[in-house]
Each structure stands twice: as C-alpha cells, then as structure tokens.
Amino acid sequence: MLKRLRKAIARKSRQFARLSRNKPFNNSQGRHTKRPLSEMLDVNEKRIRQAFGDSPDLVLRRIAIGKKGRINALVVHLKAMVDGEIVSGAIMKRIVDKTEGLSQPRMAYTNIRDRYLELTGIGEEHDFDNLLGEITSGNTCIIVDGVPKAIVCQVQGYAQRNISEPSTEATIRGSKEGFIESLPTNLSLLRRRIRNPRLRVEQYTLGEVSKTPVALLFIEGIANSRVTEEARRRLSQIRIDSIQESGQLEELIEDAPLSPFPTLLRTERPDRVTGNLLEGRIAILTDGSPFALIAPATFTMFLTAPEDYFERFYAGSVIRILRYLAFVLSLTLPTLYIAITTFHQELLPTPLILSIAAQRDRIPFPAVAEAALMEIVFEILREAGLRLPRIVGQAVSIIGALVIGEAALRAGLVSAAMIVVVALTGISSFATPIFSLGISIRLLRFPLMLLASTLGLFGILAGLAALSIHLFSLRSFGVPYTEPLTPFVAREQQDTVFRAPWWAMSKRPRFVGGQDDTRSAPGQVPEPPVLEEKEG
Amino acid sequence: MQQIEGGRISSFQVMCLLFLVRMTATTISFPFMIGHESPTDAWIGVAIGVAVSLVLLELIIQLGMKYPDMTIIQYSQVVLGRFPGKAIAFLLIWFWISDAALTIRALGAAITSSFMPETPILVFILLTVLLSANAARNGIEIVGRWGELVAIGVLVSGLVLVLPYRAMNFKNLMPVLPYGLAPHIKGSLTIIAFYMRLSIAWMIIPLAHNRKEVLRYSRYAVLLSGVLILGHAISLVTVFGSQATALAVPGFTLARQIFIGQFFERIETIPVSIWVLNAMVKVALDFWAAATGLSQVFGLQNFQPLAYPVGALAASFSMLFFESLVDLIQFTKHTWSIYSILLVIAIALILHLGSIIKNSNSRTIKPGNGHSDR
Amino acid sequence: MIPTRSTHVAAYVAIMAVLISLTSGCWNRREIETLGFVMAIGLDESPSGRIQLTVQFAKPGALAGGTEAAGRSEKPFWVSTVEGDTVFECFRHLGSVSTKRPYLQHNRFIIFGDELLKNKGLMPVIDFFNRDAEARLASQVLAVKGATAREYLQAEFEGASLPSEGEQGMLLYLETALGTISPLTFRELEDRMGSEGIEPIAVGVEVVPLKPDTSIKGELTREEVKSTARLGGTAVFKGDYLVGWLDxxxxxxxxxxxxxxxxxxxxxxxxxxxxxxxxxxxxxxxxxxxxxxxxxxxxxxxxxxxxxxxxxxxxxxxxxxxxxxxxxxxxxxxxxxxxxxxxxxxxxxxxxxxxxxxxxxxxxxxxxxxxxxxxxxxxxxxxxxxxxxxxxxxxxxxxxxxxxxxx
Structure with missing residues (x-):
C-alpha cells in the first residue's frame, strides 16, 4: 500500500515538474523566455498595466523631467508595498529637481541612476518579466522614455509585526527576541549575532506563483560543504506554486518524508539558529514564516533548550536530564499503566497495586480503553485550548480540569490513577522544547498503547525496539540521526545528555561540520589570581 | 547523497556486538549452569573457559586479519578455490541461521516459561524475527548502533548480579574442588562453545573503521563477557545454593530475587527486557551475516532482499528443531557445544593452513581480486 | 534512499498488523480488577487425608480508595478453603469458591499446618511454588504449631489492616530486636533441603484465640475477630518431615x-x-x-x-x-x-x-x-x-x- 503511495507521489511530482517546465503558472510569462523592455514608454506602460490587470493598487505615475519637462518618465510601484515617503521625497522630488538641465533621455537615465538618487538599493533591469518581479516584491521602478531599461529602487515598506518573544519556545535566561515574518528583519537578527563576513546568505525565490524569498544560511569554513551542497540541491529542485510557511518547505526537503520523526529542526529563536550555525549546520529562512529550519538535525537537538547553555552547567545538565526523563514519560507512561494493570501487576508495591485495584473495581472499561479514552479527551482539550480565543480559554481549562477530571472520576468512568497518569503525560509532553518532536510523540503513544494491551511490557519493548531501529536508520542531510549517542562519539558527549562547561567544549561536533572543528582554545578554566603575601 | 559515515562500523561497535553475541547464552539461557555437577566452584570452569577462549579468539581474529578487505565467504574461495570455499561458506551460513534459530527458540522458551506461560511461543518468535530481520535489512550500521546502546544496557543490567544482596550467602561458594577438576573441564567446554559465536567477526572485520583495533576490542569483549558470566555463576550459587543448577531459566530467576530496600521488588521485567533486546541484536547480526554471506556466495548486488527470507527460515527452524525446553537444553548442552567448537576451529585451522600453503606456493593471485565489499 | 526507508515503514506496519491480528486471544492478559491478590497461602492435610489449601485474599475495596460507604467494619481480606489431590489442582478449584482469579505475585507467606508437615512432609506440596511462574521464591515460610494453617489465616492483627502486613512487621521486629525467630524464605528452605548436611527449619507460629470479652462492642470493632497469632520458635525438620519444635x-x-x-x-x-x-x-x-x-x-x-x-x-x-x-x-x-x-x-x-x-x-x-x-x-x-x-x-x-x- 505504501509502495503504491510512494509511486503515486513520485508520479505526481514528475507530472508537476513537466507541467511547470512546459506550461508555467504565471500566465504567459515563462521563467526563461526573455522579453526585453521596449524603448517606447507607452508600450511599456501598457504592458505593465495589462500584466497587473489594471489593479487599483498599482501606481503608474507619469512625470515630465529634463529640460522643460520634455522627457517622459514613468514611476511604477505597488502602493501597499513601498514606503511612500521615500518614494515622494527621495525619488520623485530628486528626479524632477535635478534633471532640469538635461535634454538627452539616456543622459537623464544614467544620471538618475548614478548620481541623483540618494538610495543604497539601486538596480537595473532590462527584462520585462523580471521587472514585474521587482514591482511585486515592493520595489519602485523608474522607466525613462527612449531607454529600454528600468531603474529599480529598493524602497520596500510594508506593515510588519514587531520583534517579540518567541511564543513556542520561551526561556527564562537568554535572548527574548524571536523571528518575525519578515526575511530581512530575520536576517538582521542573525547578522547582529554573527558579525562576520563568513556568514553566507544565499537567496532563492521559491513558488511559481508566490515568488517567496527563501534564504539559505551557513558559515563558510565551518559548515560542511557537502551539507550546503545538498541543501542547495534540494532547494533548487522545488517546483511548487507557493511556499507559505517553512513547514511546507520542510516537507519538501526532508530526508524521511514518511517517518514520524522530524529530520529538520524548526525554531523561532535566533540564538538557537546562531548556535547551530556555529556548530556547522545550515539554516533556511522563509519569508512569511517566523520559523527557521536547521539541518542536519539530530535527535538530541530536539531535547535541547537554549537555556541549557546559559545556566550554570550543573543546572543545565540536570534540567536536560529531567527533560529526557519527561520525554520518556510522555511516550511511555500511559502504555506502562496499561501494561502494569493488565499484565504485570507484580511490578508495583503491594499497597499501591491494591489501591489501583480498588479504583479499577468500578470502572466498566478495560484499562486500554480507559487510557485511550482519557488520552483522546486530553488531546481534544489541548487542541481546543489552542484554538479558542484567550478569554474563552480560561473557561475551557476550568471545564477540562473539573468536569473531565473530577466528574469522570466520580461517575466511575475512569480511575484516579488514570487521571494522574494522563496529567503527568500531558505535562511531560510540554517539556519537549521543540514542538514538532512533541507532536510525533503524541502520535506514537497510541500504537504503543495498543501494543502494550496485547503483549504488556514485551509489546512496549517490541514497539520501542522497532522505533529505535527506525531512528538508527534515519539520516538528516547525511548525518546519522541518533549521533552522537550511537554511533557513539565520546568527544561529543559533552553536549548530549550532559552539558559540559563552556571551557571544556573546545571542539565542534565532528559529523556535522568537519572543516574547522575548534570552537575555543583549550585550557581556559577560569582560576582565581594568585594572591601575593600581604606585607606586614 | 553520499553518506558521510560511509557504511562502516567502529571498533567500539564491533566490541559491543561481539559482547552481545556471547552474552545471550548467559542472560537468556545459561546452559553452563544448568545441571552443573559441581556448582559451588563453578567459577573455575568459567575462568578456564574464558582463558582458553582468549587463545582461540586469536586464531579466529588473526584469520580475519589476513584478508582484512574480505569476508570469510570471499576469502575462503580465494584460499581454497571455488567449490571447497563455497562449501565452507554454506557451512557457516547454515551455522549462523541455525544459531539464530537456537537463540530465538531459547528466548521464546524463556519468556513463555517464566513470564507469559499462556501466550504461544510463536508470538515471541515472530516478534523477534520481524524486529531482527528488519534491523538486519537496514545493514550493519543500524545493527551496530542498536548493539551499542543495548550493550550499555546489558552492562547496566549487571546490577542484577548485586541487587539480590539480601538473598546472598557467600558460604555457598564452599567447598572448592569437591569433585576434582573433571566437572570444570566439562563445564568450560560449554563456555568455550558459546565463545565460538564470536566467529561472526569474520564477517564484520572488513567493515570495521580501524581494523587494527579489532583484535584488541574483541579481547575486551571476551574479557567483559567473561566477567559478567563469572558474576552470573557466582551470583546464582550464592543466592540459590544447592538449587542453582536446578533452574530452567537461571538468569530470569535470579532477576526475580532483586530486592531494593523495602519497596522495590518484583522488578525483574526491567533487566529481562534488556536481555530480550540483547538476544534480538544477536539474532539480527546472525541474519545480517547469513544474508550477506548468501548474497556473496551467489554474487548478488544486494543482501537486503534476503534478510526476511533468512529470518523466516530461522523462525521455522526454531519451531521445527526442538520439541520442548528440555529438548532445547539437552541439545544446547550436549550436541551444539561440541558441534560449534569443532566447526569453528576446523574452519579456522583449514583456512589458516590453506593460506600458508598458498602463500608459500604461489604469489600470483593477489588477495581481494574482484570481490566487492558487501 | 527513498525505497529502503519506506519499506522500513512498511515493515513496522506489518509488525503492527501481525500483532493486532494475533491479539484475538487474550493469553496472559488479565485486567487488574479480575484478580484476587493472594496475601498468604496456607496448606493443611484435610480430614480425609487430601491436601487442603487456604488462601487469604486482600479485599482492595475495603482497604483504601474504596467507597466510603463500605464502612470500617468490613474485613479487608477474605479467606477461601478448598481441597484437592495436588496443590495446583487446589488452586484451580479455588475458582469454584472465589470470585476472583488467584494472583500469587504479591504473596508474602506460605504457611504449613502442623498435621501436614508431620504426616505428608514438604515434598508433595512445595514443587508447585517452584515451578509456577507467578509464585515468588521470596515468600516467608511459617509453620503453625498445634493448629491448621486455615485457623491461622483467620487471625487478625491490631494496627495492621492486612494480616500479612502485620506478620511482616512482627517478623521484622522479632528478627531484629529479639532474635527469637529465624526467618527464612521459601528459597532458603529449599536450599536447606537440597544441601548436604543441613536440615530445613521454619518460623513457628501459634494461634491465640481471643476471649469473647476482649472485643469492644460498638462501631469500631468487628464481631468476628476470632483470634490473633503469636510468632516465635522454630519448626525443625528432618528430611522434609516435621520432627519437633524449638521454643x-x-x-x-x-x-x-x-x-x-x-x-x-x-x-x-x-x-x-x-x-x-x-x-x-x-x-x-x-x-x-x-x-x-x-x-x-x-x-x-x-x-x-x-x-x-x-x-x-x-x-x-x-x-x-x-x-x-x-x-x-x-x-x-x-x-x-x-x-x-x-x-x-x-x-x-x-x-x-x-x-x-x-x-x-x-x-x-x-x-x-x-x-x-x-x-x-x-x-x-x-x-x-x-x-x-x-x-x-x-x-x-x-x-x-x-x-x-x-x-
């Protein structure tokens, strides 16, 4: 069945590729067909107007410049995409004022381009279709009659959210900045953290219709060239109408599309991206999404929070171990409850098991049904809690806690122990710092529960063994997913379950980067200064 | 994409795999202890067995090091010529498949006799075979990684040897040598026989990252497993005294005696789970070796399609070969141990001799002609 | 890379499918509420010379977490007695008198009656506890002096809701504070039986009948506290027969x-x-x-x-x-x-x-x-x-x- 599915996917993608090659989406404008700009301003204006279908937000301002206003020029932009003040102040006014003495259109054009505009972002475009692209991405274009070229001024200005605290990855210590939906702003957040020319940004425009800018970031000399090459390859293979969110991109470039585990790390935090770039990984930023993708992603990264690195290393390590524990609990606790109450009643101390037996006495369902029911109810509550407006959310959580918990218990629908288990599982699952892994765990819990109800602990064991074989076989951009736990890399244990102090972590991960693996100079253990004897 | 790790396993993983290959015969079933004639000083037999095995290990690993780029399936044909070489290959493949069948059955029998008596043994056999064949199909890298984690787990489960401390009576270790050395020589044979399973290294050596280290790490594997086997023997005797030799599943029963404080008892399922994984890794390695071996004998491009068939074969053998647990123990103790020692030592000696003769006679054929890695 | 990966997934699906299809039978699956938690097992010789098995079950509902309406006067345990030719048979017969399936994993005590030990010996009754996957070898072995195990299992202890807890506490106290008992587990008993030059022993217990006037009437007590028990002394075996007692x-x-x-x-x-x-x-x-x-x-x-x-x-x-x-x-x-x-x-x-x-x-x-x-x-x-x-x-x-x- 899966094989068929996979074939279907492959067939569809081939069709799609063919489609996009032969009959591109963007009306009649093919990607590679060149249509030069005309020398005639009227022709150009008409074509632009046609291309946008006379859209009301398209501004086509004809101005008369040059000596006695003999030269016609056209200023084009989309009203909602540009900073109007700059356009009127720095472009319109300057062009009209400065070109007074020029009579030649070509002279006027070159002078405007090279001298008169007080803007840093100036470009030139010969091709009509590219020009349309510039207009749609929020640039102002100036076309002078008689010149088959256009000046492109980067004056984008549109509404965007302020930088705020990342909502899905909160921390106590560490940066409070989170990515927003604007790619330039996000790039600035990263550039500010790594002020080094070796931080490379490669821009891609993805989406045949949406033309979304996507940036591939890495640090030259630290990132493994094979990984960056692979990332380039995967990004350039994408043929799709639009990229709206990095999650979409993730599904198109990940290593294991059918695996429940994410092989790319999604994060809202610039500091996490910075840290990973410095370890030799690459990052992919998508315009319109506050989530960056990091690759190669390994399993331990998903259980790492930025705080681990900023708190003292004892605390960092202990909290991280706690998080691993929570991860295991969130995956196995309900399954253990089922296994213990239906197969391994010997595992718990006698008073505890007798107490559970007393609670279960009046429950009409078998343990697996009880557990599945409660888990599903909990998942519904959680989902509803996410979607509901803030004000109603309070009410729902009260209903959830009181009605589902207390009332179900009193009605004899579930046992108190089960409620404890569900609550613990739920809380534990929130301890996973990266949401995408948390979701996988929530999904995997249910098949494991089924296994537990058929074979008890041996069922869980089989399920976990199958899962781990799967994990071992995964790779993210060529790096084994479970590295450095297995294959065991002694050196990299500095930053897996434990977090070694910074002065002890002098090397970067081996598998990931591989070029320049010195992070810090060794032997930097801080020591108090030797005090000289006080003179008596 | 080119794989950065490159389809090989580290020496540490080789050690872990060899360690696990040996440990199943202690954790799942412990034929050495079952019916031992002189239980109080059984550790002597273990010590002799481990010492002899260290020497024999030299014989096994050195053979592999002579042709470090080839598996035994390949160089046996180089050394002995095509047909005798293939005969040896088939013998070994048969050995691995039947050995896997033995382990699978022992595992199933152990679980059904001590944990889930009402569940059909077939369920556990199928479960093991499916998981192991799946791992084997994924290649040695995945088996290696799995083995690495499980080996650490098995080491930790060595706590089982200490935790029944309340039940231990060290006076049970007396007397020493009440019946002379004879029972220990006999016992050490069983120990050595299961060390012959390490001959699976013949398949792994060409895939190791640093082949020079393999000998050293396989020595560690022998010593480490030796210590644990010794621990099992001593722990069983101190806890069960005269009853130690009467237990059908000694490891599991020992784990049942764990008692931590007033609160934690009856937690044997935890170490036993690790031991079950141990057996699964061992079986996966057997499957992988048999599948790889078969594909090399027949000159196939890929061993992966053979993993599940090999598993199916082993599963049916495990059901057909043995009638009951008693039958299984009798076979393991008396038939299989002699057979495995003879087979492995004979093959090692023949190939060693063959290569010496070959090297002195003609130096025209270079080792490693034309056979691809895997 | 894609084909191998998706076949892995296919393999998992296959595993799941096989397992689910195989689960029509329930095998070792038993919901916790269907189990009777055995706290102590008593073995006697029945008047007709067969084996008489008495089992003390815990009654979870009456212990903790149960309904408040159940009241304090409910005994937290109940005792069932059956007769049979072998111990295993007796356990199966329990099904005809007990509503719940006996579950031995939490058993703490194996108690032998005086007559059984003198007339039949240990051999005919102990093998089951060795062989059965549920029985624990760490159970304590007690021998009742001058009474049957059945009578002993009716005894209650003040201050402990379950008799087995009371016994456990007393054993521990006597062992550590007085030394007047020599506790041993079933495993140690067997070790003694199988070893050269040593004979088995067991902790001696006596049943102490309570006089009717010692019970206080009212809400706090039950009507039927018949007896309590006293621990001390040792049963001495020769081979597997009881031959005498040490005080x-x-x-x-x-x-x-x-x-x-x-x-x-x-x-x-x-x-x-x-x-x-x-x-x-x-x-x-x-x-x-x-x-x-x-x-x-x-x-x-x-x-x-x-x-x-x-x-x-x-x-x-x-x-x-x-x-x-x-x-x-x-x-x-x-x-x-x-x-x-x-x-x-x-x-x-x-x-x-x-x-x-x-x-x-x-x-x-x-x-x-x-x-x-x-x-x-x-x-x-x-x-x-x-x-x-x-x-x-x-x-x-x-x-x-x-x-x-x-x-």
Whole structure:
C-alpha cells in the first residue's frame, strides 16, 4: 500500500515538474523566455498595466523631467508595498529637481541612476518579466522614455509585526527576541549575532506563483560543504506554486518524508539558529514564516533548550536530564499503566497495586480503553485550548480540569490513577522544547498503547525496539540521526545528555561540520589570581 | 547523497556486538549452569573457559586479519578455490541461521516459561524475527548502533548480579574442588562453545573503521563477557545454593530475587527486557551475516532482499528443531557445544593452513581480486 | 534512499498488523480488577487425608480508595478453603469458591499446618511454588504449631489492616530486636533441603484465640475477630518431615550459633543474688562455628562475640564503689548465652536433626571427610561434642552508675 503511495507521489511530482517546465503558472510569462523592455514608454506602460490587470493598487505615475519637462518618465510601484515617503521625497522630488538641465533621455537615465538618487538599493533591469518581479516584491521602478531599461529602487515598506518573544519556545535566561515574518528583519537578527563576513546568505525565490524569498544560511569554513551542497540541491529542485510557511518547505526537503520523526529542526529563536550555525549546520529562512529550519538535525537537538547553555552547567545538565526523563514519560507512561494493570501487576508495591485495584473495581472499561479514552479527551482539550480565543480559554481549562477530571472520576468512568497518569503525560509532553518532536510523540503513544494491551511490557519493548531501529536508520542531510549517542562519539558527549562547561567544549561536533572543528582554545578554566603575601 | 559515515562500523561497535553475541547464552539461557555437577566452584570452569577462549579468539581474529578487505565467504574461495570455499561458506551460513534459530527458540522458551506461560511461543518468535530481520535489512550500521546502546544496557543490567544482596550467602561458594577438576573441564567446554559465536567477526572485520583495533576490542569483549558470566555463576550459587543448577531459566530467576530496600521488588521485567533486546541484536547480526554471506556466495548486488527470507527460515527452524525446553537444553548442552567448537576451529585451522600453503606456493593471485565489499 | 526507508515503514506496519491480528486471544492478559491478590497461602492435610489449601485474599475495596460507604467494619481480606489431590489442582478449584482469579505475585507467606508437615512432609506440596511462574521464591515460610494453617489465616492483627502486613512487621521486629525467630524464605528452605548436611527449619507460629470479652462492642470493632497469632520458635525438620519444635529461647540459641542475633535481651540471675534478675540489652553479636573431624570424635567449636548494655537490675549495684561487679555481669552474660546454646544443641541432637549445618560445614571445608561420613551422619550428629566459647563485653551501665537504694 505504501509502495503504491510512494509511486503515486513520485508520479505526481514528475507530472508537476513537466507541467511547470512546459506550461508555467504565471500566465504567459515563462521563467526563461526573455522579453526585453521596449524603448517606447507607452508600450511599456501598457504592458505593465495589462500584466497587473489594471489593479487599483498599482501606481503608474507619469512625470515630465529634463529640460522643460520634455522627457517622459514613468514611476511604477505597488502602493501597499513601498514606503511612500521615500518614494515622494527621495525619488520623485530628486528626479524632477535635478534633471532640469538635461535634454538627452539616456543622459537623464544614467544620471538618475548614478548620481541623483540618494538610495543604497539601486538596480537595473532590462527584462520585462523580471521587472514585474521587482514591482511585486515592493520595489519602485523608474522607466525613462527612449531607454529600454528600468531603474529599480529598493524602497520596500510594508506593515510588519514587531520583534517579540518567541511564543513556542520561551526561556527564562537568554535572548527574548524571536523571528518575525519578515526575511530581512530575520536576517538582521542573525547578522547582529554573527558579525562576520563568513556568514553566507544565499537567496532563492521559491513558488511559481508566490515568488517567496527563501534564504539559505551557513558559515563558510565551518559548515560542511557537502551539507550546503545538498541543501542547495534540494532547494533548487522545488517546483511548487507557493511556499507559505517553512513547514511546507520542510516537507519538501526532508530526508524521511514518511517517518514520524522530524529530520529538520524548526525554531523561532535566533540564538538557537546562531548556535547551530556555529556548530556547522545550515539554516533556511522563509519569508512569511517566523520559523527557521536547521539541518542536519539530530535527535538530541530536539531535547535541547537554549537555556541549557546559559545556566550554570550543573543546572543545565540536570534540567536536560529531567527533560529526557519527561520525554520518556510522555511516550511511555500511559502504555506502562496499561501494561502494569493488565499484565504485570507484580511490578508495583503491594499497597499501591491494591489501591489501583480498588479504583479499577468500578470502572466498566478495560484499562486500554480507559487510557485511550482519557488520552483522546486530553488531546481534544489541548487542541481546543489552542484554538479558542484567550478569554474563552480560561473557561475551557476550568471545564477540562473539573468536569473531565473530577466528574469522570466520580461517575466511575475512569480511575484516579488514570487521571494522574494522563496529567503527568500531558505535562511531560510540554517539556519537549521543540514542538514538532512533541507532536510525533503524541502520535506514537497510541500504537504503543495498543501494543502494550496485547503483549504488556514485551509489546512496549517490541514497539520501542522497532522505533529505535527506525531512528538508527534515519539520516538528516547525511548525518546519522541518533549521533552522537550511537554511533557513539565520546568527544561529543559533552553536549548530549550532559552539558559540559563552556571551557571544556573546545571542539565542534565532528559529523556535522568537519572543516574547522575548534570552537575555543583549550585550557581556559577560569582560576582565581594568585594572591601575593600581604606585607606586614 | 553520499553518506558521510560511509557504511562502516567502529571498533567500539564491533566490541559491543561481539559482547552481545556471547552474552545471550548467559542472560537468556545459561546452559553452563544448568545441571552443573559441581556448582559451588563453578567459577573455575568459567575462568578456564574464558582463558582458553582468549587463545582461540586469536586464531579466529588473526584469520580475519589476513584478508582484512574480505569476508570469510570471499576469502575462503580465494584460499581454497571455488567449490571447497563455497562449501565452507554454506557451512557457516547454515551455522549462523541455525544459531539464530537456537537463540530465538531459547528466548521464546524463556519468556513463555517464566513470564507469559499462556501466550504461544510463536508470538515471541515472530516478534523477534520481524524486529531482527528488519534491523538486519537496514545493514550493519543500524545493527551496530542498536548493539551499542543495548550493550550499555546489558552492562547496566549487571546490577542484577548485586541487587539480590539480601538473598546472598557467600558460604555457598564452599567447598572448592569437591569433585576434582573433571566437572570444570566439562563445564568450560560449554563456555568455550558459546565463545565460538564470536566467529561472526569474520564477517564484520572488513567493515570495521580501524581494523587494527579489532583484535584488541574483541579481547575486551571476551574479557567483559567473561566477567559478567563469572558474576552470573557466582551470583546464582550464592543466592540459590544447592538449587542453582536446578533452574530452567537461571538468569530470569535470579532477576526475580532483586530486592531494593523495602519497596522495590518484583522488578525483574526491567533487566529481562534488556536481555530480550540483547538476544534480538544477536539474532539480527546472525541474519545480517547469513544474508550477506548468501548474497556473496551467489554474487548478488544486494543482501537486503534476503534478510526476511533468512529470518523466516530461522523462525521455522526454531519451531521445527526442538520439541520442548528440555529438548532445547539437552541439545544446547550436549550436541551444539561440541558441534560449534569443532566447526569453528576446523574452519579456522583449514583456512589458516590453506593460506600458508598458498602463500608459500604461489604469489600470483593477489588477495581481494574482484570481490566487492558487501 | 527513498525505497529502503519506506519499506522500513512498511515493515513496522506489518509488525503492527501481525500483532493486532494475533491479539484475538487474550493469553496472559488479565485486567487488574479480575484478580484476587493472594496475601498468604496456607496448606493443611484435610480430614480425609487430601491436601487442603487456604488462601487469604486482600479485599482492595475495603482497604483504601474504596467507597466510603463500605464502612470500617468490613474485613479487608477474605479467606477461601478448598481441597484437592495436588496443590495446583487446589488452586484451580479455588475458582469454584472465589470470585476472583488467584494472583500469587504479591504473596508474602506460605504457611504449613502442623498435621501436614508431620504426616505428608514438604515434598508433595512445595514443587508447585517452584515451578509456577507467578509464585515468588521470596515468600516467608511459617509453620503453625498445634493448629491448621486455615485457623491461622483467620487471625487478625491490631494496627495492621492486612494480616500479612502485620506478620511482616512482627517478623521484622522479632528478627531484629529479639532474635527469637529465624526467618527464612521459601528459597532458603529449599536450599536447606537440597544441601548436604543441613536440615530445613521454619518460623513457628501459634494461634491465640481471643476471649469473647476482649472485643469492644460498638462501631469500631468487628464481631468476628476470632483470634490473633503469636510468632516465635522454630519448626525443625528432618528430611522434609516435621520432627519437633524449638521454643523461643532455643531458637535464639540457634541464632547465636548462626550469628543471626542482631539485638536482643538476655535475662539472667544477677551476680551475687541468685533470686534476682539482671537484664542486658545485646547490641550486636557475631557467631560462627567450626566442626573438626577427629579420629575418634567430631567436635564442633562454637564461638560467639557479643556487645551489650546493662538494661535493668533488680538488686542495687554500685559500679563506682565496686567496679569489679562489672566483670561479674559480663561473666554472667557469657554463662547465660552459653547455656542457651548448649540447650539448643542438646535439643537438636535429641531430635536428630542437624538444623545448624554442622554437616554442611564439614562438607564445605573438608569435602573429602564429608564423603566418608555423609552416609552415617544421622548417627554421628547426636554424638558431636560441643565446645562453646562466648566473649561478652558490656559497654555502658545506662544513665546511672548507682542504683536507687531504700534506706
């Protein structure tokens, strides 16, 4: 069945590729067909107007410049995409004022381009279709009659959210900045953290219709060239109408599309991206999404929070171990409850098991049904809690806690122990710092529960063994997913379950980067200064 | 994409795999202890067995090091010529498949006799075979990684040897040598026989990252497993005294005696789970070796399609070969141990001799002609 | 890469599918509420000469977490008795009298009735507990003196809701504070049975019937508290048959020899006053023995080291003025311990049961000698000569050096 599915996917993608090659989406404008700009301003204006279908937000301002206003020029932009003040102040006014003495259109054009505009972002475009692209991405274009070229001024200005605290990855210590939906702003957040020319940004425009800018970031000399090459390859293979969110991109470039585990790390935090770039990984930023993708992603990264690195290393390590524990609990606790109450009643101390037996006495369902029911109810509550407006959310959580918990218990629908288990599982699952892994765990819990109800602990064991074989076989951009736990890399244990102090972590991960693996100079253990004897 | 790790396993993983290959015969079933004639000083037999095995290990690993780029399936044909070489290959493949069948059955029998008596043994056999064949199909890298984690787990489960401390009576270790050395020589044979399973290294050596280290790490594997086997023997005797030799599943029963404080008892399922994984890794390695071996004998491009068939074969053998647990123990103790020692030592000696003769006679054929890695 | 990966997934799906399809039967699956948690198992000989099994189940609902309406007067356990030809058969027969399936994993005690041990022996009844996957070898073994296990299992203990908890507490207290029992688990019992030169023992218990007027009427008590139990003493076996009992002091004698006395009280005539008693609290002791095979005789030399505090005297003493009495107390203690040990050995020799393990000691240290004498050890054991050496030290006289004295 899966094989068929996979074939279907492959067939569809081939069709799609063919489609996009032969009959591109963007009306009649093919990607590679060149249509030069005309020398005639009227022709150009008409074509632009046609291309946008006379859209009301398209501004086509004809101005008369040059000596006695003999030269016609056209200023084009989309009203909602540009900073109007700059356009009127720095472009319109300057062009009209400065070109007074020029009579030649070509002279006027070159002078405007090279001298008169007080803007840093100036470009030139010969091709009509590219020009349309510039207009749609929020640039102002100036076309002078008689010149088959256009000046492109980067004056984008549109509404965007302020930088705020990342909502899905909160921390106590560490940066409070989170990515927003604007790619330039996000790039600035990263550039500010790594002020080094070796931080490379490669821009891609993805989406045949949406033309979304996507940036591939890495640090030259630290990132493994094979990984960056692979990332380039995967990004350039994408043929799709639009990229709206990095999650979409993730599904198109990940290593294991059918695996429940994410092989790319999604994060809202610039500091996490910075840290990973410095370890030799690459990052992919998508315009319109506050989530960056990091690759190669390994399993331990998903259980790492930025705080681990900023708190003292004892605390960092202990909290991280706690998080691993929570991860295991969130995956196995309900399954253990089922296994213990239906197969391994010997595992718990006698008073505890007798107490559970007393609670279960009046429950009409078998343990697996009880557990599945409660888990599903909990998942519904959680989902509803996410979607509901803030004000109603309070009410729902009260209903959830009181009605589902207390009332179900009193009605004899579930046992108190089960409620404890569900609550613990739920809380534990929130301890996973990266949401995408948390979701996988929530999904995997249910098949494991089924296994537990058929074979008890041996069922869980089989399920976990199958899962781990799967994990071992995964790779993210060529790096084994479970590295450095297995294959065991002694050196990299500095930053897996434990977090070694910074002065002890002098090397970067081996598998990931591989070029320049010195992070810090060794032997930097801080020591108090030797005090000289006080003179008596 | 080119794989950065490159389809090989580290020496540490080789050690872990060899360690696990040996440990199943202690954790799942412990034929050495079952019916031992002189239980109080059984550790002597273990010590002799481990010492002899260290020497024999030299014989096994050195053979592999002579042709470090080839598996035994390949160089046996180089050394002995095509047909005798293939005969040896088939013998070994048969050995691995039947050995896997033995382990699978022992595992199933152990679980059904001590944990889930009402569940059909077939369920556990199928479960093991499916998981192991799946791992084997994924290649040695995945088996290696799995083995690495499980080996650490098995080491930790060595706590089982200490935790029944309340039940231990060290006076049970007396007397020493009440019946002379004879029972220990006999016992050490069983120990050595299961060390012959390490001959699976013949398949792994060409895939190791640093082949020079393999000998050293396989020595560690022998010593480490030796210590644990010794621990099992001593722990069983101190806890069960005269009853130690009467237990059908000694490891599991020992784990049942764990008692931590007033609160934690009856937690044997935890170490036993690790031991079950141990057996699964061992079986996966057997499957992988048999599948790889078969594909090399027949000159196939890929061993992966053979993993599940090999598993199916082993599963049916495990059901057909043995009638009951008693039958299984009798076979393991008396038939299989002699057979495995003879087979492995004979093959090692023949190939060693063959290569010496070959090297002195003609130096025209270079080792490693034309056979691809895997 | 894609084909292999998706086939992995396919393999998992296959595993799941196989498992789910195989789960039509329930095999070892048992919901917790269908189980009767067995707390203690009693074995007797039935009047018709068959095996009688009595099982004490915990009643979880009456213990904790149950309905409040159930009331306090509900007994937290119930007892079922069945008869059968083998133990396993008896357990199956339980189904006809008990609503829940007996679950043995939490069992703490295996209790044997007097008659069964004398007439049938242990052999016919113990194998099940070895063989069954559910039974735990760590269960304690008790032997009921002068009553059946069934009667014993009806007994209740104040302060513990479940009798097994009460027994557990008492066992622990007696073992650590008095040394008047020598507790052993089922596994140790079997080890003794299977070992060379040592005989099995079991903790002795007695049923103490309560007089009707001792129960307080009212809401707080039940009507039917028939009896309670008393622990102490030791059942001595020969082979697998019960041959006699050691009383509490003799049991302590055995524990001195085995070095198992952790703490206890020794009461003996106060030095200088034959009709008055001194009490010494033993803090710790070590004990061991060595058996030597000589040409004409076998000599067991027992060595006990002990440390204690003076706990109580009945006649005034003054250690300030008469420090030499301190030494007399130590001497008195030594003599008392020695006497207890001698009494135990004499009793065991009279019973002809080597419960100490003199034979085992010979086997362990001189396996060759043992090979010669094991055949007639039964005859030799009563002739073993005993040499006891006790070294007692007193630490402190307590909070006073001088007793109160009437003028």
């Amino acid at each position: 509490e002091y003799e049991t302590r004698g055995l524990n001195w020899i085995l070095g198992k006395v952790k703490s206890t009280l020794m009461v003996f005539p106060q030095p200088g006053f034959e009709d008055r008693l001194a009490t010494i609290e033993i803090l710790r002791s070590t004990g061991n023995f060595k058996v030597e095979v000589r040409d004409d005789s076998i000599v067991a030399s027992i060595h006990v080291d002990t440390i204690g505090n003076l706990g109580e005297v009945q006649e005034p003493v003054d250690f300030v003025k008469q420090p030499e009495t301190w030494g007399q107390f130590e001497k008195g203690l030594e003599a008392a311990i020695k006497q207890e040990i001698m009494q135990t050995v004499t009793k065991l020799q009279a019973l002809g049961a080597d419960a100490i393990g003199f034979g085992q000691d010979i086997f362990r240290r001189k396996p060759k000698d043992w090979a010669n004498i094991r055949g007639h050890w039964d005859d030799l054991f009563p002739t073993v000569k005993i040499h006891v050496q006790v070294k007692a030290k007193l630490r402190t006289p307590g909070m006073v050096l001088k007793s109160v004295k009437t003028r």
